[in-house]
Amino acid sequence: ASGTLKLQNSAIVGSRKLDAYLYYLLGDNLPCDGHYENLKEAEKWGFKISDLTRKCKTLQEVFDFIKYWDVERKNLPVATDGIVLKVNSLRQQRNLGFTAKSPRWAIAYKFQAEQALTRLNKVTYQVGRTGAVTPVANLDPVQLSGTVVKRASLHNADIIEGLDLHIGDMVYVEKGGEIIPKIVGVDKNARIMIGDKVKFITYCPECGSKLVRYEGEAAYYCTNDAACPPQIKGKIEHFISRRAMDIDGLGPETVDQFYQEGLIRDVADLYTLKTSDIINLERMGEKSAENIIKGIEQSKEVPFERVLFALGIRFVGETVAKKVAKSFKSMDALADASLDDLIHVDEIGEKIAQSILLYFANPKNRDIIERLRVAGVRLEADEEDTSGHTDKLAGKSIVISGVFAHHSRDEYKELIEKHGGKNVGSISSKTSFVLAGDNMGPSKLEQAQKLGVTIVSEEEFLQMIE
Ligand SMILES: [Zn+2]
Structure with missing residues (x-):
């Protein structure tokens, strides 16, 4: 779909019959408080939504839905590997908020993955950025959930041992939530001639160092991080990645090339590169060489x-x-x-x-x-952003209690700090006021009344800091 949208010729784009289905409606002034109701509104406006979405009121309804689609999904015109369950109320969604990676009000249910049986030909080993060594099963190619699988992860030495794996075994492969398929079992009845037992290697396949296993960890590591090529390259690849230094124009292939040419041995070497060092390398033009150097230069602004x-x-x-x-x-x-x-x-x-x-x-x-x-890379934090800060709540100790409609509790904590106030956990005679949403805790309410502490509603509070 994304490749199609990038095409210049709209006639070709049109011929591919792409379609869009809304799964969430975002906005400040949404028509309803319910996720489901908003989708229905969007449908009235002419957007397509999935007609398989259901609003469930009990866990039993959820389980019934899952059970039904576990079978019926095979008749859908598209592949699907699971179901997303969401809290319907947007107010509750706001209160639940997000972890660093995902919303707390949505969760994915994955169907039992499909399995295939195939032959294990060989086990090879990959060394990662951290030096962790991953065993990889090399298999007879087999069809699994729409793709051909030739390699699968074996995770670690304990798993290999637990499976009692021998070369030539018929193994069950499964594609779970991860992109890389894994071996989940062995068909021991299919063993005609027993091949060599698979034994985890003891030396790094890349640099020859003896592998170590730390207490409490399943993986073996190559600790030669200063001279083991995949570890050096892996560290540099991590350094330049989008969420890290986000250096444009540099990718794993270029890092590998620079490494092979002896231009870089660690991340700091990147900053000594000059256009003239790289312009004559294979597959490199003037333009891309300049872009890389520019990208490296710009990364000095990364916080x-x-x-x-x-x-x-x-x-x-x-x-x-x-x-x-x-x-x-x-x-x-x-x-x-x-x-x-x-x-x-x-x-x-x-x-x-x-x-x-x-x-x-x-x-x-x-x-x-x-x-x-x-x-010139930034090794110090910025001065904190103080724009929008006031002292409207200076000297005030504020307790937050209850459930809110406009902001989450964390957002209210931030607002209090931003306006010079202090958020405290429990009510005392020093408390300036309680910021109270719906369903304020009864003991807090009693305590506040006893001590004569003012109770401020969400709307009143927002007016105070306006
Ligand atoms: Zn090594």
Whole structure:
């Protein structure tokens, strides 16, 4: 569909008969409070919606729907692997909000995946960015849910051991929610001649280092991160990726090419590249060479929290990087932090803290950071954005209670801080007022009345800060 939409010739686009079905209606002034009711409105306006959507009132209705479609989906004109369940009330959706990755008011139900039986020919091993070694099953090609599968993940040594896997075995392959299919079982009755038992390798297939297994972890690792090619390239690929430094024009193939040419050995090397270094490489033109150098230059504007994420410190994903950046505000402060300093940060546990300490204890990493600093990469957090801030609530201690229609609780907490007030958890004689939505807790209400604390409604509050 996306390829079709990019075409210049509208006649060809028209001939492909693309269609659009709405699954959600977004907007500030929606006609109804219900997700389902809004879709029905959209249908009246002339949009297409799926006529298979159902509004359920009980769990039983949900299960019945799932059961029905588990069979009936095979007669649909499109492939489907599951059902999305959503909370209908938009007000409840707002109150539930989002995690870093997904809404709390929607969940996917996946149908049992289809399986296929095929022969295991060989097991090969892939080394990832973190040094984790993944076993890959090489199979006789087999049809599975509309595609031909030739390779499948075997996850780790325990799974191989648990399956008692031998070369030549007939294995069950399944495509679950992941893109990569996996081996889920062996048909031992089909064993005519027993091939070699599959034994997990003990040395890295890329650099020859002895593999190690950390306590409590299923994976084997190659720890030679400074010289193991896929680890070096993987770190650079992560660094340039869209959610990290977002360097335009650079992709895995280019990173591989630069690495082969000896132009880059770590992420800091990117900032020493010049157009003249890369312009004569194969498949590279003047234009793309300039774009890459420009992209690298622009990445110096990427905010500190994303630089921190881009470094690829183990267990420091996007959310953790944000928290850490907000709390330490600079790479230097973070590098000097003790275990105690680190675990005092919200949601940072010992495992993450140890990993950060380990990262900065390595002189090679310190060196990379120094070279990034020289290059002009941002190693400090921005001054906080203070636009729209007022002191309308200065000196006020405010308790939030109940369910709100216009904003979520978290948004109200932010609004209070933005206008100079302080959000506190429990009502005391020092509380300035209670911001109360629907269904305020009865004990809070009683406490407020006893202490004579004013109760402010959502609308009154919004007028106060207007
Ligand atoms: Zn290695």
